[in-house]
Amino acid sequence: MIRFTDVHKRFGPKVVLDGLTLDIPDGQTTVIIGFSGTGKSVALKHIVGLLAPDAGTVEVDGRVVHELSPDALGALRGEIGYVFQFAALFDSLSVGANIRLGLARRGLDEATIQARIAESLALVDLPGAEARFPAELSGGMRKRVGIARAIALRPRYILYDEPTTGLDPVTSAVIDGLMVRARQELGTTGVVVTHDMRSAYTVGDRIAMLYQGRIRQVGTIAEIQATDDPVVRNFIEGRPFDPDALPVEATA
Amino acid sequence: MPIFTTAVEPGLPARVVTRVGRSAVTAARALADVRTWLPHLVPQMRRLGVDSVPIALFIATFTGIVLALLSKYIFTGAVPLYFVGALVGKTIMMELGPVLTGLALAGRVGANIAAEVGTMRVTEQVDALETLAYNPNSYLVVPRVLAGVLMFPVITALAILLGVVAGWITAVNLLDLSTLEFVKGLKLFYKFKDIWFGLIKAASFGAAVTLAGCLMGLRTSGGAEGVGRNTTRAVVLGCEAILVLDAFWALVLL
Ligand SMILES: Nc1ncnc2c1ncn2[C@@H]1O[C@H](COP(=O)(O)OP(=O)(O)O)[C@@H](O)[C@H]1O
Ligand SMILES: [Mg+2]
Numbered sequence: 001m002i003r004f005t006d007v008h009k010r011f012g013p014k015v016v017l018d019g020l021t022l023d024i025p026d027g028q029t030t031v032i033i034g035f036s037g038t039g040k041s042v043a044l045k046h047i048v049g050l051l052a053p054d055a056g057t058v059e060v061d062g063r064v065v066h067e068l069s070p071d072a073l074g075a076l077r078g079e080i081g082y083v084f085q086f087a088a089l090f091d092s093l094s095v096g097a098n099i100r101l102g103l104a105r106r107g108l109d110e111a112t113i114q115a116r117i118a119e120s121l122a123l124v125d126l127p128g129a130e131a132r133f134p135a136e137l138s139g140g141m142r143k144r145v146g147i148a149r150a151i152a153l154r155p156r157y158i159l160y161d162e163p164t165t166g167l168d169p170v171t172s173a174v175i176d177g178l179m180v181r182a183r184q185e186l187g188t189t190g191v192v193v194t195h196d197m198r199s200a201y202t203v204g205d206r207i208a209m210l211y212q213g214r215i216r217q218v219g220t221i222a223e224i225q226a227t228d229d230p231v232v233r234n235f236i237e238g239r240p241f242d243p244d245a246l247p248v249e250a251t252a
Numbered sequence: 253m254p255i256f257t258t259a260v261e262p263g264l265p266a267r268v269v270t271r272v273g274r275s276a277v278t279a280a281r282a283l284a285d286v287r288t289w290l291p292h293l294v295p296q297m298r299r300l301g302v303d304s305v306p307i308a309l310f311i312a313t314f315t316g317i318v319l320a321l322l323s324k325y326i327f328t329g330a331v332p333l334y335f336v337g338a339l340v341g342k343t344i345m346m347e348l349g350p351v352l353t354g355l356a357l358a359g360r361v362g363a364n365i366a367a368e369v370g371t372m373r374v375t376e377q378v379d380a381l382e383t384l385a386y387n388p389n390s391y392l393v394v395p396r397v398l399a400g401v402l403m404f405p406v407i408t409a410l411a412i413l414l415g416v417v418a419g420w421i422t423a424v425n426l427l428d429l430s431t432l433e434f435v436k437g438l439k440l441f442y443k444f445k446d447i448w449f450g451l452i453k454a455a456s457f458g459a460a461v462t463l464a465g466c467l468m469g470l471r472t473s474g475g476a477e478g479v480g481r482n483t484t485r486a487v488v489l490g491c492e493a494i495l496v497l498d499a500f501w502a503l504v505l506l
Binding site: 045048050070074075077078080081082084085086088089090091101102105149153 | 281372376380381386387
């Protein structure tokens with residue numbers, strides 16, 4: 001279980017997380033929605049210790065991430081797959097070498113590494129793509145390789161940062177399918193950051209809306225769809241929205 | 253909120269010591285992970301060599317020619333002409349070989365590294381490395397800095413050799429100096445220290461240039477514009493470091 005407890009984070013004068021508290025239970029996919037620039041990626045980076053909170057804690061299975069020793073943090077990162085927004089493939093390495101990197105770090109033997117690379121590429125419907133280079137791939141294919149790189153490690157958790165943003169609807173549906181498959185076939189707990197509501201409803205078990213540095217509302221898809229919070233309602237329905245025009249009690 | 257826990261601001265010396273201590277720990281940790289950096293060392297050395305040798309040799313050739321002509325002009329008959337060999341040899345080995353090569357490579361190698369690492373930073377490849385449980389310092393910084401430390405002296409040695417040869421050819425063809433006289437001058441004040449002084453400097457310049465490139469690259473933020481900005485900074489920082497180190501070694505070793 002991943003647990004944010006009263007997390008505060010600012011960059012210079014800019015407050016990004018302002019008391020974020022959220023539990024992410026195992027075995028489900030939790031979707032974090034919110035406007036661009038509200039700190040969704042910042043929140044994800046706290047889970048793997050790429051950023052440390054100014055105050056508050058992020059725990060993964062009871063371990064406080066920012067207090068871990070470098071070795072313990074390395075071990076924790078071994079349990080978490082991270083799919084970056086623009087895939088963040090190493091462009092000097094082939095697709096196969098990209099996936100191999102994390103596996104080699106685990107000290108697996110060559111046969112297992114080969115098998116895992118082939119298996120994870122098959123799972124994202126890119127069998128035999130080992131020798132290709134990131135520059136030759138389309139945006140959607142890069143995302144799929146990014147997902148393959150994460151699932152090859154058989155992580156307990158996978159964090160997806162805007163997996164469908166910038167993709168056409170068909171490719172988005174493919175990626176959604178992969179995320180569902182990763183949970184069903186590998187049993188991984190997913191955290192998906194997105195502002196694509198269609199994707200959120202397809203892959204999510206729970207949805208949490210991040211707004212002004214904290215969770216505005218969290219609940220099942222049905223609960224979110226039935227929300228009477230004007231901020232959440234406007235967001236999920238994609239209506240233009242002016243926070244200053246809200247009734248005072250609603251913005252509190 | 254435990255943000256302001258230190259009641260008293262530590263003084264500057266204490267902060268400097270803390271800072272240096274932390275950097276030393278970071279460097280030691282990065283170096284200890286041999287398995288991560290070793291496979292990248294030879295490719296980085298090769299790349300650095302290929303990138304730098306042509307420009308270093310180009311500079312050295314012209315430096316040798318100019319030095320020979322310049323020494324003739326300076327000596328104007330008052331000093332025996334074979335001193336040309338001494339002046340060319342000494343200045344190229346001890347100063348111009350290492351420094352001019354270093355400055356040229358600060359532009360080429362430093363910019364190259366900063367742009368590459370900076371691009372990796374802004375496209376989250378550095379974050380990706382970390383999430384795959386690699387230490388970016390071990391993976392990116394150590395092989396580049398070690399390649400710099402090892403290759404700069406090699407490239408500088410080539411530059412020195414070619415510079416002296418260019419000086420000799422110039423002296424023989426344009427200054428009415430015989431090969432024997434040139435060599436006599438070259439040997440006149442030569443000490444073994446001259447050459448290792450030059451090469452130690454080159455090694456330190458290699459460390460400075462590559463480190464500046466890596467640090468500026470890793471500190472990049474703000475997309476393509478940020479990459480451009482920090483690439484320039486890396487070159488400037490590398491050049492400044494070379495000049496400061498040059499003075500430092502002159503003070504310490506001469
Ligand atoms: N490393 C950083 N340094 C400074 N500011 C940052 C950094 N990372 C994120 N920010 C700022 O934090 C805010 C939230 O960013 P982010 O989490 O990327 O938003 P999003 O919800 O779209 O993922 C943005 O205003 C961004 O500029
Ligand atoms: Mg983001």
